[in-house]
Amino acid sequence: MYNALLHTHSSLRYLVLLLLVVVAIKSLLGWLHKQPFSKMDDRLSLSLLIVTHVQFLAGLFLYFVSPFVQFSGTTMKDHTTRYWTVEHGFMMLIAIALITVARRTHKKLPTDEAKHRRLFILNTIALLIIVITILYSGRGLIGTIGAS
Numbered sequence: 001m002y003n004a005l006l007h008t009h010s011s012l013r014y015l016v017l018l019l020l021v022v023v024a025i026k027s028l029l030g031w032l033h034k035q036p037f038s039k040m041d042d043r044l045s046l047s048l049l050i051v052t053h054v055q056f057l058a059g060l061f062l063y064f065v066s067p068f069v070q071f072s073g074t075t076m077k078d079h080t081t082r083y084w085t086v087e088h089g090f091m092m093l094i095a096i097a098l099i100t101v102a103r104r105t106h107k108k109l110p111t112d113e114a115k116h117r118r119l120f121i122l123n124t125i126a127l128l129i130i131v132i133t134i135l136y137s138g139r140g141l142i143g144t145i146g147a148s
Contacts, residue, residue, distance in 0.1 A: 002065050009058040013134070016055050019048040020099075020127040023119060030116035037112035045119055049103045056096050063089060083137055091133040098126040 023044050030041065063069055068084035075081050102122035106115045 002062075002067075005058055005062040005065065009055065009062050012051065012055040012058060015051050016048075017127070017130065019044065019051055020123055020130070023048050024124045024127055027116045027120035027123065031113055031120055034113055035116070037115045041116070041119075045103050045106070045123075048099060048123070052096055052099050056092070059089070059092065088133060088137065091129055095126040095129040095133075098122045098129070102126075 026041060026044060029035065030037065066084065068080065070081050070085060075085050099122070102119050106118045109115050109118060
């Protein structure tokens, strides 16, 4: 079970990153060029939300079966254990919250320019958090599939 969850979680990260980049670029272009907010823009942000939440669920299940997650007196002293037990999950939760807020709140904005701006800003911050957190693990963005 652990290996299947790890493989799923590790593989989905590429889809999350790809969708985040696409949504951020499309939103930036829509904002700067004052383009209408299209059905494709809406579908891309919805797809990002869905894939991100599936990734979150896989990560949540993985958290409880991972040998890297340990609760002991030495958890905070060891970089690797602290990263997987505390830092990775916390930072990813912030990124998921930003993606969710972007998706939930852009619909209520009055103009297409404001919708694009909201999606760009919040999703770009989420992308930066995710990239920095992954790089902080020391495994890199293009690591092996078995490494989360």
